[in-house]
Amino acid sequence: MVKRLGIALMAIAVLHQIVGIIVYYEPLAAIIGAGVVNTINPPWWDRDAAFWFLMFGALLFVYGAMTHWLLKHEVPLPVFWGGGLAVICVVGVILMPASGFWLALPVAVYMVRSAGRGNPSSPALPRI
Numbered sequence: 001m002v003k004r005l006g007i008a009l010m011a012i013a014v015l016h017q018i019v020g021i022i023v024y025y026e027p028l029a030a031i032i033g034a035g036v037v038n039t040i041n042p043p044w045w046d047r048d049a050a051f052w053f054l055m056f057g058a059l060l061f062v063y064g065a066m067t068h069w070l071l072k073h074e075v076p077l078p079v080f081w082g083g084g085l086a087v088i089c090v091v092g093v094i095l096m097p098a099s100g101f102w103l104a105l106p107v108a109v110y111m112v113r114s115a116g117r118g119n120p121s122s123p124a125l126p127r128i
Contacts (some may be wrong), residue, residue, distance in 0.1 A: 009068075016053075017061075057124035083108075
């Protein structure tokens with residue numbers, strides 16, 4: 001199960017992007033129709049929401065890809081890796097209970113619980 005945490009996050013990210021494209025279709029079409037460059041700043045709050053929704057999905061995909069890479073190379077996940085994601089999810093759930101943050105929260109909790117597990121001979125991550 002631990003080895004699939006990154007894949008789970010990438011799947012959630014893809015779902016996030018699909019929902020974002022469906023929900024924000026009109027603002028995205030307006031951004032493209034306006035020429036893309038400098039088409040997000042207020043007074044277009046719907047475009048701003050579309051941008052950040054899709055940007056978070058992209059970042060979550062990268063987070064998942066990095067998680068997958070670390071686990072594939074048997075590098076133990078540090079506690080902060082899952083802990084940081086858990087904090088983001090908890091804040092998201094508090095501020096937006098009807099959201100997809102619920103999907104990533106169990107993954108983040110599992111990441112924290114499995115932190116440090118891996119190949120003992122693998123190189124440790126540097127301390128920050």
